[in-house]
Amino acid sequence: MSSEIEVPVDSIEEIEDLLESLPLEEESGDSESRRPDVPEILNLLPLRESVIYPMLIAPLSVSRSSAMQLIDDSVAESTRVIGAISQRQPQTDEPTFDDIYEHGCAVIIRTLMKTGEGTRMIVQGVSRFRIVERLQDAPYLKARVEVIEEPEVPADQAEEIEALRRTVASLFDQAVALHPNLPDELQSLTSAVQEPGVFADLVAAHIPMATAEKQEILEILPIRERLRKLVEFLGREVRVLELTNRVQSEVSAELSKSQRDYYLREQLKAIQRELGMGDDTDEDLAEFRIKIDESGMSAHALREANREYDRLRRINPGSPEYTVARTYLETMLALPWRAETPDNLDLVHARGVLDDEHYGLDKIKRRIVEFLAVRKVKTDGPVRQPILCFAGPRAWAKPRWVDRLRTL
Numbered sequence: 001m002s003s004e005i006e007v008p009v010d011s012i013e014e015i016e017d018l019l020e021s022l023p024l025e026e027e028s029g030d031s032e033s034r035r036p037d038v039p040e041i042l043n044l045l046p047l048r049e050s051v052i053y054p055m056l057i058a059p060l061s062v063s064r065s066s067a068m069q070l071i072d073d074s075v076a077e078s079t080r081v082i083g084a085i086s087q088r089q090p091q092t093d094e095p096t097f098d099d100i101y102e103h104g105c106a107v108i109i110r111t112l113m114k115t116g117e118g119t120r121m122i123v124q125g126v127s128r129f130r131i132v133e134r135l136q137d138a139p140y141l142k143a144r145v146e147v148i149e150e151p152e153v154p155a156d157q158a159e160e161i162e163a164l165r166r167t168v169a170s171l172f173d174q175a176v177a178l179h180p181n182l183p184d185e186l187q188s189l190t191s192a193v194q195e196p197g198v199f200a201d202l203v204a205a206h207i208p209m210a211t212a213e214k215q216e217i218l219e220i221l222p223i224r225e226r227l228r229k230l231v232e233f234l235g236r237e238v239r240v241l242e243l244t245n246r247v248q249s250e251v252s253a254e255l256s257k258s259q260r261d262y263y264l265r266e267q268l269k270a271i272q273r274e275l276g277m278g279d280d281t282d283e284d285l286a287e288f289r290i291k292i293d294e295s296g297m298s299a300h301a302l303r304e305a306n307r308e309y310d311r312l313r314r315i316n317p318g319s320p321e322y323t324v325a326r327t328y329l330e331t332m333l334a335l336p337w338r339a340e341t342p343d344n345l346d347l348v349h350a351r352g353v354l355d356d357e358h359y360g361l362d363k364i365k366r367r368i369v370e371f372l373a374v375r376k377v378k379t380d381g382p383v384r385q386p387i388l389c390f391a392g393p394r395a396w397a398k399p400r401w402v403d404r405l406r407t408l
Helices: 012-021 066-078 157-177 184-191 196-206 210-217 223-275 278-292 299-314 320-334 347-357 362-377 401-406
Strands: 043-047 056-064 081-086 102-117 118-137 139-150
Touching: 012 043, 012 157, 012 320, 043 056, 043 066, 043 118, 043 157, 056 066, 066 102, 066 118, 066 278, 081 210, 102 139, 102 210, 157 184, 157 223, 184 196, 196 210, 196 223, 278 299, 299 320, 347 362
Parallel strands: 043 081
Antiparallel strands: 043 139, 056 118, 081 102, 102 118, 118 139
16 A cells, blocks of 8 residues: 655646646635645644655645545545654554654645545645644544744844855755756756745755655754754765766776777777788687686786786787787796695705706805705794796716715
């Protein structure tokens, strides 16, 4: 079972069109020109995710049986003023007094029309009210209320309130310009209304805020505090909208760049096929891709290899840079990333290999043998594995002292 919701309206002109198109029932001739009196006892109409403010026009659609009976009884009693009050939890189908807020807005039913799905009406806010006594729970809510009049602007706060009003107007214009679902004609509303209380309610009614935040604005009576709260809400909304637009722009730019790169790569492939060099290049790149995936490189090395591979794909095979990038990849793939051999810590064997392979360097060879001796004794803890590079002529003959060392 659905309940009352605020029908989206894009502009003031659309509300005026609705007022002209819907039939008027039991409307006195002067009710449009004067502000109606709010009775002490009001029938309460709970609203889902919607807040109505004084002096503002809003379309409502009702289809709940209790709400339709409330409308029928109010019209039959020639009492077209009812209390519009928001629910704390919109999913509640049969709200009680515990499910609604204490503050609401008295509205007058200007126009209504019954359809097969329920009742559609146009209401206009009259004044704020507060529930002071609960009178009836069924078939609909009824309560004794206290009307809250709009306060006047204190003389000592006039300049501060005007500054806050201008700040709210500027932030509201920015929000309208940034929000994709807010019509541009809303920007003219801030200059059309000068009364700070009505202005604050008008802005709050059109800001895309949570129902609890809209209700908070409705309950704030001092105009200065109400405008300050609007500055807080609007400032946050503008920051979020700016960040959203920047993210969307970056995503769009990245997509455009990716599409452009794809188009250029396809053109490059077509040119290479025309020149008769595309097939071999594609096979080489495919082979590189397989070798990189199966190499077992570390995370850092794999990242560098992928970067160089992407660079190789974009380079013209006839360019000198292509050979450099290809050689770099071949060198990386030639390294034994997964190959391991057991350590041989035989000191005599190590010294013999060093003498066979390298001429001279006695101090360096002795230091290497000392390092291996320490490794042979120290078997626990982290092992330091330095990488050494020798450059020079190979030895002509094995020194005699090696044979003497073996006899020790």
